[in-house]
Amino acid sequence: MEALVSSWSTNAQSLPENYVFPPRQRPGKLIVPPCKSIALIDLGKAESSDRAETIQKILEASQECGFFQVINHGVSDNLIDESMSIFKEFFNLPAEDKASLYSTDLNKSCRLYTSNFTYETEEVHFWSDILRHPCHPLQDQVQIWPEKPTRYREIVGAYSVELRKLSLKILDLICEGLGLEQGYFGDELSKGQMLSVNHYSRCPDPSLTLGLPKHCDPNLKTVVLQGNVGGLQVYKDGHGQWLGVEPLPHAFVVNIGYQLQIISNGKLRGAEHRVMTIPREARTTAATFINPSPDCVIHPAEALVNLSNPTLQGLYIR
Ligand code: OGA
Ligand code: NI
Numbered sequence: 001m002e003a004l005v006s007s008w009s010t011n012a013q014s015l016p017e018n019y020v021f022p023p024r025q026r027p028g029k030l031i032v033p034p035c036k037s038i039a040l041i042d043l044g045k046a047e048s049s050d051r052a053e054t055i056q057k058i059l060e061a062s063q064e065c066g067f068f069q070v071i072n073h074g075v076s077d078n079l080i081d082e083s084m085s086i087f088k089e090f091f092n093l094p095a096e097d098k099a100s101l102y103s104t105d106l107n108k109s110c111r112l113y114t115s116n117f118t119y120e121t122e123e124v125h126f127w128s129d130i131l132r133h134p135c136h137p138l139q140d141q142v143q144i145w146p147e148k149p150t151r152y153r154e155i156v157g158a159y160s161v162e163l164r165k166l167s168l169k170i171l172d173l174i175c176e177g178l179g180l181e182q183g184y185f186g187d188e189l190s191k192g193q194m195l196s197v198n199h200y201s202r203c204p205d206p207s208l209t210l211g212l213p214k215h216c217d218p219n220l221k222t223v224v225l226q227g228n229v230g231g232l233q234v235y236k237d238g239h240g241q242w243l244g245v246e247p248l249p250h251a252f253v254v255n256i257g258y259q260l261q262i263i264s265n266g267k268l269r270g271a272e273h274r275v276m277t278i279p280r281e282a283r284t285t286a287a288t289f290i291n292p293s294p295d296c297v298i299h300p301a302e303a304l305v306n307l308s309n310p311t312l313q314g315l316y317i318r
Helices: 043-047 051-064 077-092 095-101 138-144 152-178 258-263
Strands: 040-042 067-071 111-114 129-134 192-200 212-215 221-225 232-236 241-244 252-256 273-275 283-291
Touching: 040 043, 040 051, 043 051, 043 067, 043 152, 051 067, 051 152, 077 129, 077 152, 077 192, 077 221, 077 283, 095 111, 129 138, 138 152, 152 192, 152 221, 152 283
Parallel strands: 040 067
Antiparallel strands: 067 252, 111 129, 129 192, 192 283, 212 273, 221 252, 221 283, 232 241, 232 273
16 A cells, blocks of 8 residues: 555655666657647537548547547536546545555456556556546446545446447447448447546656556557646657647547457557656546457457458557
């Protein structure tokens, strides 16, 4: 529990040695251009005569960058604000209220941990504390969620239901864009839903450490509430450059996971991304991961395998 960055870092003047990365792995340039090339998609238009154009934009963004942002997504500003407040409130609870959730056991389904999945064996830690729990079906999962703050279950329950609707709506548009049969992602492939509430405490020296390492989400698709503080960066292969994902109030950041890359037979791509820390203030984000049920075998959709797009092993190794 003492390991949580938020438990001890409030007045930290310098970065402890076990958070300082070797020079080659440090984040480098701290100021990166906010990325205007990450598409901003108005999902409201998917319900109008602009549907085809909206789908086209989603496909292009998923192909080129693996990331896009959505507005007019149907989740109310009020629910977003209440959820963000409760996420922040959770990390501000006194240590004794969080202690029972803290665990390094990867099999514990609702748990609070710090850094990566390998805290005990890694030499250098990441500057993040994470609360992670399943969300679907809600009635089966909500009992294991935090009891404090007292409205956590109610607000995050409503948030999870809305985020599921939004995630499935986007998957339906992707399905249509890829030309797959209707409902392709609707059943086994999207059964699981996991929420990861990420808390990056104010950091005394962002040039030496990272909140999350360079990674690609392994699941189907992710929807991130970034809030009003930036820190998420996407690696643009072609440019060999990190680009900042601009924080837009009440927007969601959507990214393609490796499983969707495989199902789309490489047509869509999961992009690598990482999280920078912030010197001025703490940053809290919430990532909703859509996962297939555990016994699902992930393979390219048959409709997307043809002579000009054969399934090649190398396609998946980036
Ligand atoms: C993640 C992730 C981004 C962020 O949780 O996988 O990439 O800004 N989060 O917290
Ligand atoms: Ni991620």
